[in-house]
Amino acid sequence: MSDPTDGNGAVETAYRHVRHAIITGELQPGEELREARLAERIGVSRTPVREALSRLNNEGLVLLERYRRGRVASFDGPDVAEVFRLRAKLEGHGARRAARRISPDEIAQLEAIEDQMETAFSDLGWHKHLAEFDRLNNEFHALIAHAAGSPRLERILAASLELPASIFNTYSEPVHDRTRRTHVQHREIIGALRARNPDWAEAAMAGHLFSIVHLPDSGD
Numbered sequence: 001m002s003d004p005t006d007g008n009g010a011v012e013t014a015y016r017h018v019r020h021a022i023i024t025g026e027l028q029p030g031e032e033l034r035e036a037r038l039a040e041r042i043g044v045s046r047t048p049v050r051e052a053l054s055r056l057n058n059e060g061l062v063l064l065e066r067y068r069r070g071r072v073a074s075f076d077g078p079d080v081a082e083v084f085r086l087r088a089k090l091e092g093h094g095a096r097r098a099a100r101r102i103s104p105d106e107i108a109q110l111e112a113i114e115d116q117m118e119t120a121f122s123d124l125g126w127h128k129h130l131a132e133f134d135r136l137n138n139e140f141h142a143l144i145a146h147a148a149g150s151p152r153l154e155r156i157l158a159a160s161l162e163l164p165a166s167i168f169n170t171y172s173e174p175v176h177d178r179t180r181r182t183h184v185q186h187r188e189i190i191g192a193l194r195a196r197n198p199d200w201a202e203a204a205m206a207g208h209l210f211s212i213v214h215l216p217d218s219g220d
Contacts, residue, residue: 010048015055017042022061022072033062033070059159084209087160090153091141092206095189097148099201102193106147110193113140114186121179133179140186144193144205178212185211 018038021027033053035046042049053070056062063071075083113136120132141161145154185208192201 010044011051011055014038014042014044014048014052018049018052019056019059019061022056027072029072029074031072033072035070061159083160084212087157088206088209090157091145091209092202094145094148094150094153094157095193095205096198096202097150097153098144099193099196099198101149102144102147106143107190107194109143110140110186110190113143114183114190117186118183121183137182144189147193181211182208 039046057064117136189204
């Protein structure tokens with residue numbers, strides 16, 4: 001067994017640690033990422049931390065500035081628009097595939113996840129349920145991506161699906177209203193999948209994601 005503080009194991013350890021801290025909000029958008037401090041915190045040398053930050057830079061979660069100084073990426077309006085425009089197209093395609101492949105057990109799992117989301121919203125209110133919403137929402141979308149039966153698509157979507165709602169700072173409407181609409185749209189997506197209707201599933205998923213934020217006209 002390799003030592004996680006040496007070689008590729010150390011890079012993977014550093015990568016997973018920093019990525020998890022960004023995804024969960026432990027490291028905030030714009031926060032400086034100091035190699036020495038991260039290395040001490042993770043228990044590895046600075047070299048694997050440097051490689052991990054470079055990898056995260058390629059994923060868009062870290063920005064490397066002059067002299068390789070890193071910061072957690074911030075997502076402004078155009079960034080949010082691009083993420084959701086791409087997700088709408090890719091996940092719409094995934095939902096279309098899933099409509100022909102999803103199992104009854106997977107549909108039941110989607111219903112259970114949506115039940116939990118609605119219960120959390122009802123019990124905690126919009127301002128306290130967001131962490132649970134992020135987790136369950138990611139599960140919902142990831143399950144449909146898996147049901148599409150395309151490992152390549154699942155890998156492509158993995159990074160964006162893990163980004164929590166809290167990392168985005170530009171929305172077209174209040175969180176309360178958006179959350180209520182999300183529940184309705186999730187139920188429609190489930191209905192389309194249960195009906196084995198690829199056109200409906202694709203349109204429902206794409207419409208759901210396009211409706212989340214205001215997408216400025218990019219001219220394309």
